[in-house]
Amino acid sequence: MDLFDQRAAIDESEGQYGLSGEMKKTQYVLQMLGAPWCPDTLKCILVAAEQGMEMTCGLLDVSENEQNSSDFLAISEFGVAPALKESDYTTAGVRAITEFINARGLGNTLIPMNAVQASDQDCWIEIARTQAEPAINTLVAESVCSDNGDTAKIDEAKAALAPVLDQVNDNLANNDFMVGKNFTLADIHWEADMHLLSLTAANDLIESRSNIKNWVDKLKNKKSACGQDVKAASFLPSASDIKAKKMPPIIKIEDF
C-alpha cells in the first residue's frame, strides 16, 4: 500500500462515481497528496473541481519535511510535491498536475489556444509563483499557522505584495478574468493565492482593491467550468482547516 492509499484512499463501495467506468474520461478517481496551506495544492483542488474530476486528498506534511520521507520519495523521486495518482500513473508538481487534470477533465480546456493569450496566461502564472507566493507563504505561516506571528515579517510581506497586487488590480479593471474574457489556468493560480491571502492578517490587501475583490467574489459563486453542479471555491480549506492540517477529504462530484 503506497502513501496515496494510506492517506487518500478511494471509497470503492458500489455505485461510487468513476468506478463503473461508464464515463470514459473519468473512470478513474484521482488521489492527491499535498498540504492545505500550500498554494500549489489548492490549485490542484480547484482544477479538479472545475473540470469535474473526483479526487481524494491526503495530507503530505511538508512542515515536517515529509516530502523527503522514503515513502514519498518512492512516489516522487526527487520530492516534488504535491503528487497525484491516477490508477497506475503518478506525477508530481503543480504544472504537471493542473495540466494533467485539465486534459483529463470534462470541461473545455482552461489553456487558451491563441498564442498571445496563452503567453499572457503563463506570464501571470509566473508572477503568481515568483512574486506573490513567497509573501503569501510568509503571511500564512505567520498569521494562520502561528498564533504569535512575527509582525515585522508580516509587514515586510505585505509591503512586498502590495505592488504585485496593484498590477493584478489594474489588469482586472478591463478584463473579466486574468486573461481577457475567459477563465484560464491563470485564474486558478491567483484564486488559490487570493484565497490563502484572504485568511491572513493581510486580507485588507484584497478588500482595498475593488477589481480583485469583485473578481474573487465572482469566482466564489462561479459554477464549475465543466458544467457540473459544483463551485470549485467551496472545496478550499478554511483557516481552521489549515491550522489543524486538514485537507478536504474528497472533491465530490454529485451529479454525474
Next chain:
Amino acid sequence: MALFGFGKKKEKTASASASDKISFSGAADAISAKCILTAGVRGVEIDIDLSGDNASLSHGPVSAKGESAIVTYFDKKGTGQSLRPKKARTLGEQNYWMDVTCQYLDKGEKVSEILTSLNNALADKEFVAGQLSLADPAVAGSIMALKKAGNLPSGLSNIEAWLGRVEQKIPENLRSNYMSQLG
C-alpha cells in the same frame, strides 16, 4: 455547459504581422538557453541579445516576459505541430520534468541525482517524455547551462546522445547561430 468551445468568448488580441521580427533578450543563463532551444526546435527565427537581464520578447505589438510565457509563445508560433503533448499522461510527464528543472537543476540542487536518473531513463526513451516535447529544450537548456559553468557530472552518455538528438531538431539554417549562443 460549454461544449466544443462554443461557450468560449472570442476576443481580439494584439498580433504581429508577417514582416515583424521576433527579438529575444535575456541573460546568458539557463532561462535564455531554454527559450532559445525552444525557438530552435520549433523552427522560429529570432534575433538574440544575451546582454540583458530578465528574459523578454518583442514581436511587433506583442511582448512577453518570463520563461514560461516566452516558451509558450515560441511553441505556438512554430511550424507544424505544437510540442505540447495531447495525451494527458505524456503532458504530465513533460511538465514534471520541466518542474524538476526549474525547482532543482536551475538552482544547482540535486544535480547528480536528477541527471543520473534522467540518464537511466534515456536509455529506453528517445526523448524526455517519450516523444519530443517542451521538456526537451527545457531540460537541455538547463543542462547546457550547467555544462557551460563546468558543473555537469561526467559519464552521462545517454544524456550526451539525447542532447545531440535535440540539437538535430533545430533546422540547419538556424542551428549554428543558436548553438553558438549556448556554447
